[in-house]
Amino acid sequence: MKNLSQCTVRVRGLAKAFGANQVLRNVSLEVAKGEVVVIMGPSGSGKTTFIRSLNLLEMPDRGSIEICGIELAEPATLAGVELRRKTLQIRHATAMVFQSFNLFPHMTALQNVIEGLLSVKGVAKVVARERGLALLGKVGLLEKADAYPGKLSGGQKQRVAIARALAMDPEVILFDEPTSALDPELRDDVLGVMRDLAQEGMTMLVVTHETKFAREVADRIIFMEGGHVIEDTVPEQFFGAQASERSKQFLGRLT
Numbered sequence: 498m499k500n501l502s503q504c505t506v507r508v509r510g511l512a513k514a515f516g517a518n519q520v521l522r523n524v525s526l527e528v529a530k531g532e533v534v535v536i537m538g539p540s541g542s543g544k545t546t547f548i549r550s551l552n553l554l555e556m557p558d559r560g561s562i563e564i565c566g567i568e569l570a571e572p573a574t575l576a577g578v579e580l581r582r583k584t585l586q587i588r589h590a591t592a593m594v595f596q597s598f599n600l601f602p603h604m605t606a607l608q609n610v611i612e613g614l615l616s617v618k619g620v621a622k623v624v625a626r627e628r629g630l631a632l633l634g635k636v637g638l639l640e641k642a643d644a645y646p647g648k649l650s651g652g653q654k655q656r657v658a659i660a661r662a663l664a665m666d667p668e669v670i671l672f673d674e675p676t677s678a679l680d681p682e683l684r685d686d687v688l689g690v691m692r693d694l695a696q697e698g699m700t701m702l703v704v705t706h707e708t709k710f711a712r713e714v715a716d717r718i719i720f721m722e723g724g725h726v727i728e729d730t731v732p733e734q735f736f737g738a739q740a741s742e743r744s745k746q747f748l749g750r751l752t
């Protein structure tokens with residue numbers, strides 16, 4: 498199972514096409530335990546497909562993924578049972594936070610947070626409830642435990658989604674544009690929670706256009722274009738005077 502001493506993310510030669518559209522071309526990346534890696538790049542460059550592939554929400558055509566010592570090599574060649582087993586192991590080690598929150602509308606905030614603990618991990622209800630309340634407290638939403646998503650702001654929904662991700666005790670959290678569906682004034686609370694997680698040593702891969710967060714929180718910036726990683730650098734370089742012409746042009750269009 499999970500090998501904690503090797504809780505790195507290693508991706509080698511990842512490729513994925515949707516029909517004739519070759520979206521990922523030979524993407525390789527290593528992320529150490531506790532590292533915060535921000536993935537930037539123009540729309541359509543494959544960022545979302547890449548991060549979804551790490552959680553096997555998209556099945557790569559070629560390449561290998563290793564997370565916490567669980568290795569999935571060349572998934573297209575694996576038999577169904579083996580593929581399902583590895584997929585489940587990798588999903589247990591990772592949690593995903595989506596742009597669109599993906600909360601269950603008929604469940605309260607607390608029920609959303611503890612659903613996986615009850616149904617996937619089989620944790621006793623009283624224990625799950627205690628843990629769920631602690632996590633809602635951590636994201637600043639204890640008083641919203643009994644509120645349904647329809648009564649929460651977008652920023653509050655996303656913080657519930659982060660608490661839900663944390664409930665599964667993941668080794669790595671994958672964020673897919675977590676603030677891009679939010680009004681600017683609601684983004685800071687979500688980014689603040691993410692910043693706290695980074696400071697606590699959580700391993701995070703974050704697809705985002707939030708340059709302030711990237712500059713201040715990321716250990717590394719990955720710049721993708723056309724399904725390739727074209728830069729893998731530190732924020733000081735990516736945002737600094739020495740930045741490549743391509744990243745300057747990209748950042749110029751963001752602001």
Ligand code: ADP
Binds near residue numbers: 546
């Ligand atoms: P980014 O996150 O950088 O904007 P995406 O990974 O979302 O890029 O998309 C890259 C390309 O893959 C786009 O051309 C998009 O239309 C295509 N794509 C993404 N998901 C699917 C899908 N499920 N089916 C078909 N094409 C897809």
